[in-house]
Amino acid sequence: MPCTSFNRAFAIIYSFAILALIYHHLTTLFRHSTTVISIIITTTLLISDLILSFMWATTTSFRLRPVLRQTFPENLEKVLQEQDFPAIDIFICTADPYKEPPINVVNTALSLMAYDYPPEKISVYVSDDGGSELTLFAFMEAAKFAECWLPFCRDNNVMDRCPEAYFSSNRHGNTELQYEETKAMYESMKIRIENTVERGEICPGYIIDESQRQIFSKYRTPGFSRANHPAIIQVLKESAKEKDKKGDLMPNLVYVSREKNKNSPHHFKAGALNSLLRVSSVMTNAPIVLTQDCDMYSNDPLTIKRALCFISDPLARPTLGYVQFPQRYHGLNKDDIYGGEFLRLFVANPVGMNGLQGPSYVGSGCFFRRRVFFGRPTSMVPPEIQQLEPDNVVEKPITAQSILELAHHVARCNYENDTKWGFQLGFRYGSLVEDYYTGYRLQCEGWESNFCHPSRPAFLGDVPISVIDAVSQTKRWAIGLLEVGFSKYTPVGFGAQCMGFIMGLCYAHYAFWPILSIPITIYSFLPQIALLNGIYIFPEVKRKKNEIGQQSGKTKYDMKLQQLWSLTKNGDEINYDALRMHIPEDQNGWKSYQRENGKPRIEAVIVRHA
Numbered sequence: 001m002p003c004t005s006f007n008r009a010f011a012i013i014y015s016f017a018i019l020a021l022i023y024h025h026l027t028t029l030f031r032h033s034t035t036v037i038s039i040i041i042t043t044t045l046l047i048s049d050l051i052l053s054f055m056w057a058t059t060t061s062f063r064l065r066p067v068l069r070q071t072f073p074e075n076l077e078k079v080l081q082e083q084d085f086p087a088i089d090i091f092i093c094t095a096d097p098y099k100e101p102p103i104n105v106v107n108t109a110l111s112l113m114a115y116d117y118p119p120e121k122i123s124v125y126v127s128d129d130g131g132s133e134l135t136l137f138a139f140m141e142a143a144k145f146a147e148c149w150l151p152f153c154r155d156n157n158v159m160d161r162c163p164e165a166y167f168s169s170n171r172h173g174n175t176e177l178q179y180e181e182t183k184a185m186y187e188s189m190k191i192r193i194e195n196t197v198e199r200g201e202i203c204p205g206y207i208i209d210e211s212q213r214q215i216f217s218k219y220r221t222p223g224f225s226r227a228n229h230p231a232i233i234q235v236l237k238e239s240a241k242e243k244d245k246k247g248d249l250m251p252n253l254v255y256v257s258r259e260k261n262k263n264s265p266h267h268f269k270a271g272a273l274n275s276l277l278r279v280s281s282v283m284t285n286a287p288i289v290l291t292q293d294c295d296m297y298s299n300d301p302l303t304i305k306r307a308l309c310f311i312s313d314p315l316a317r318p319t320l321g322y323v324q325f326p327q328r329y330h331g332l333n334k335d336d337i338y339g340g341e342f343l344r345l346f347v348a349n350p351v352g353m354n355g356l357q358g359p360s361y362v363g364s365g366c367f368f369r370r371r372v373f374f375g376r377p378t379s380m381v382p383p384e385i386q387q388l389e390p391d392n393v394v395e396k397p398i399t400a401q402s403i404l405e406l407a408h409h410v411a412r413c414n415y416e417n418d419t420k421w422g423f424q425l426g427f428r429y430g431s432l433v434e435d436y437y438t439g440y441r442l443q444c445e446g447w448e449s450n451f452c453h454p455s456r457p458a459f460l461g462d463v464p465i466s467v468i469d470a471v472s473q474t475k476r477w478a479i480g481l482l483e484v485g486f487s488k489y490t491p492v493g494f495g496a497q498c499m500g501f502i503m504g505l506c507y508a509h510y511a512f513w514p515i516l517s518i519p520i521t522i523y524s525f526l527p528q529i530a531l532l533n534g535i536y537i538f539p540e541v542k543r544k545k546n547e548i549g550q551q552s553g554k555t556k557y558d559m560k561l562q563q564l565w566s567l568t569k570n571g572d573e574i575n576y577d578a579l580r581m582h583i584p585e586d587q588n589g590w591k592s593y594q595r596e597n598g599k600p601r602i603e604a605v606i607v608r609h610a
C-alpha cells in the first residue's frame with residue numbers, strides 16, 4: 001500500500017514536470033523558432049516527447065494499483081475433495097521439428113503429464129503444425145517413457161519433473177537403482193529421438209509393429225507436406241485403459257496435426273489452438289484448459305493446484321476467466337545483461353493489472369475456464385454443434401470410432417468456414433500476437449483474470465539466443481501489436497470504453513509499444529548531430545554574464561576549439577580581446593594539463609545576435 005500511495009504521488013508530480021517540458025517546446029516553437037532548422041528540430045523534439053509522455057502515462061497505469069496474491073495449495077482440499085477436482089486439458093503447440101527439437105517438446109509434455117494431480121483428470125494434446133512424423137515418433141517414445149517417469153517422480157517426490165532438467169541438475173543425491181534405470185531409459189529415448197531428427201526419417205528398426213508402420217505411412221503419401229496434408233489424430237495414451245509401471249492410472253496423451261491446405265488460411269498458432277479446442281471438446285471437454293508453448297516446461301508440480309486456488313475458490317467471481325503465470329526463462333547469463341527475461345513485461349506489469357481487471361494473456365502458462373471461449377460471462381455464444389459446447393459431457397472413450405471421426409472432422413481446414421471461430425468463439429484471429437489480442441478481447445467482453453507468481457517459477461522456457469531470432473521475434477510482436485493498436489478495437493477507444501480508462505491505457509501500452517522506437521531513434525541521433533553543428537537543442541541554463549565585458553548580449557563560454565569555430569560559422573561574434581587559452585605556463589604543467597583534460601580549453605566572450 002505505501003508503494004501504491006508513493007506511486008500515485010510521484011505520478012502527479014512527474015506529470016507536472018512533463019507538462020512543463022511540453023510547454024517549453026510549444027513556446028520555443030511558436031515564439032523563438034525563426035529558422036527552418038530550428039522549427040524542424042523543435043517539432044521533432046515535441047513529437048518525441050509527446051510519444052514518451054504517452055508511454056509514461058501508459059506505464060504509470062500499471063503502477064496505480066499493484067496487487068500480488070499468494071496461493072496455499074496445501075489448503076485446496078479444505079474446499080474441494082480430490083474426487084471433485086476438475087479435469088484439465090493441456091495444449092502444447094509445436095510448429096517445426098528442426099527449430100523446436102522434438103526432444104524438448106517431449107520434455108515439456110512429460111513435465112506436464114507428471115503434475116501432482118490425479119492423472120486420470122489430465123489430458124495432454126500436442127498440436128503439430130509442422131505435420132511431421134518426427135514429432136509423432138518422439139511422442140510415441142514419450143508415451144512409453146512416461147510409464148516409468150510418472151511413478152518415479154511420485155515415489156521420489158521429484159520437483160524437477162522435466163526429465164532433462166532433472167537428470168542434468170546436480171541437485172539430487174539419488175544414486176539408487178531406480179534412478180540409474182530411469183536415467184538410462186531417458187538417455188536411450190533421447191538418442192533415438194535425436195537420431196531420428198538428424199536422419200530426417202524414422203529408422204525402420206525403430207518401428208515396432210504393423211500398426212505403427214501404418215500410422216507413419218500417412219506421412220508418406222504423395223503431395224504430403226507441412227502446408228498440405230489431411231488431419232492426423234493419434235491417441236498415444238488412453239487414461240481409461242493404460243496403466244504405468246506401478247499399475248496406477250496415466251493421463252491421456254493425444255497427438256493432433258490439423259488438416260492444412262494451401263488454399264485455406266491456417267491462422268498460425270491461434271488456428272492451431274482453436275483446432276485443439278474443438279478436438280479436445282469432442283474427446284474430453286475438460287472445464288479447464290492450459291495452453292503451453294513447446295519450449296516452456298513445467299517447473300513446479302503444484303501448478304495446477306495453485307491455479308485451482310483461484311478458479312475453485314468458493315469466493316471467486318463468476319467472471320474469472322483465466323489465471324496467468326509469468327513466462328520465466330532459464331539459461332540466461334548472470335544478471336541478464338541483455339534484458340532477455342522481460343521482467344517488466346511478464347512480472348511487473350501483470351502485477352499492476354492484477355489490481356484492476358487482471359493481467360493480459362501471454363500465450364503460455366495460462367489456465368482458462370473453457371467457458372471463456374464461448375462469449376461473454378452473461379451471454380453464451382453457442383458453437384455450431386452441440387458436442388463443442390463447454391458443458392457437454394463426453395460419455396464415450398476417446399478411442400471410440402465415432403469420437404475419432406468427429407475429432408478428425410473438427411480438425412479440418414475448412415471446418416471454420418461460415419462459423420464464428422476466431423471472431424466470437426475461441427482464440428481470436430486478426431493479429432500476429434494472438435495471445436495479447438485474445439486476452440484483450442476476452443477482457444473487453446467482461447472476463448477477469450488473475451496473476452499467479454509463486455517464488456518457484458511455475459514454468460521455465462527458452463529465450464531466442466541468436467540476434468536474428470530475437471529481431472524476428474520483436475518484429476513479429478511489433479507488427480501484431482500495431483495491428484491491434486490501429487484497428488477498430490484499439491485499446492484507447494474501444495478498450496477504454498469496455499474496460500475503463502486505466503485498463504485501456506494498460507493495453508494501449510502494449511499496442512503502441514513499437515512506436516517507442518520513434519523517440520528512441522530521434523534521441524539517439526538528433527542531439528549528437530545538433531551538437532556537431534553547434535546548435536543547442538536543450539533548454540539552456542542561464543549563464544553568468546562575463547566579468548570582462550558586463551554588456552548585455554555578451555556571454556562567457558568555456559569550450560573546445562571546434563565549438564568556437566562552429567559558433568563563428570553561426571554568425572555569432574567573438575570578442576577576441578577576451579579570448580584566453582587555459583594552458584599553464586610551464587612545460588610540466590602543460591603536460592599534466594593535457595593528460596587530465598585532453599585538448600586545451602578556451603575561454604571566449606561571444607556576442608549573440610538574436
Ligand SMILES: O=c1ccn([C@@H]2O[C@H](COP(=O)(O)OP(=O)(O)O[C@H]3O[C@H](CO)[C@@H](O)[C@H](O)[C@H]3O)[C@@H](O)[C@H]2O)c(=O)[nH]1
Nearest residue numbers: 093094095129268269272293294362363364433434435473
Ligand atoms: O503456425 C504456428 C506458429 C507457432 N506455433 C507455436 O506457437 C508457439 C509460440 O511461437 P514462437 O515462435 O515460439 O513465438 P514467441 O515469440 O517465442 O512466443 C511468444 O509470442 C507468441 C505470439 O504472441 C505467443 O503465442 C507465445 O505464447 C509467446 O511465448 C510455439 O510453441 C510454436 O510452436 C504454432 O503452433 N503454429
Ligand SMILES: [Mn+2]
Nearest residue numbers: 293295461462
Ligand atoms: Mn517461443
